[in-house]
């Protein structure tokens with residue numbers, strides 16, 4: 001089966017990035033979210049990102065226009081997903097939301113459609129269990145920012161078929177990304193490592209060992225990483241990092257993944273990082 005039409009659920013940080021790379025690679029791409037305003041904002045972010053590629057001479061203005069022309073927005077799952085060959089769900093990291101989406105997609109989509117999730121931590125088998133096509137449910141986990149980061153984890157549940165896996169790997173390759181196959185386990189590879197690292201940094205700060213700026217500085221200078229843990233949390237989203245930790249903790253009971261109280265408090269007051277202009281740093285300027 002060749003993938004021709006892609007549907008992306010969620011037009012947030014990840015969904016808009018995923019839609020962009022799919023459309024840039026020539027796929028007709030429908031994007032679904034819960035409101036027109038969110039969809040419009042998502043499309044604006046895609047245009048901003050594409051404009052930067054044009055400015056740097058990586059793509060032409062015509063290529064940008066063609067890419068945007070392949071993207072269609074809708075608030076209706078039915079309209080956006082009914083003829084998709086592949087659906088990539090990138091909605092909020094909340095189990096009930098994702099279960100509802102998967103069970104609905106199972107009813108809406110043709111039999112051959114592969115249902116993929118960009119979830120950071122939720123077991124793929126759990127999402128598959130609400131469908132009648134568990135063999136066609138898979139994890140395709142992109143990294144943030146999607147247009148720039150090349151690595152993609154492809155997560156195979158106990159019952160994901162080899163066919164689904166091979167089609168998904170071919171698709172990931174066709175959009176210019178490199179994949180690794182991972183077993184279905186909480187946090188997979190990348191977030192098992194990343195969440196514990198950033199949670200530990202927040203614990204150091206809470207314990208008064210150093211400042212946010214100095215912890216970030218030390219990590220950048222010591223490991224030659226482009227950003228420190230607090231900059232990374234702000235980029236990913238405080239809420240997303242909190243929810244990932246909580247989800248791994250709930251799934252495994254491993255105390256080391258328990259989100260620090262500060263992450264919880266920041267999520268409650270809406271200090272979500274770059275997307276809300278305030279996180280560990282201030283972005284209002």
Ligand SMILES: NC(=O)c1ccc[n+]([C@@H]2O[C@H](COP(=O)([O-])OP(=O)(O)OC[C@H]3O[C@@H](n4cnc5c(N)ncnc54)[C@H](O)[C@@H]3O)[C@@H](O)[C@H]2O)c1
Pocket residue numbers: 009010011012013014015032033034038090091092093094097101118119120121141142143144235236237240
């Ligand atoms: N932020 C990251 O760095 C990152 C990296 C890899 C994976 N992820 C995963 O990607 C997914 C999305 O994360 P994000 O950072 O883009 O979050 P986000 O908050 O930026 O976007 C989530 C979007 O989902 C939409 N949404 C919520 N319920 C919906 C529904 N029922 N139908 C359609 N859309 C709905 C919201 O309106 C929002 O636009 C999560 O599963 C997250 O764990 C995030």
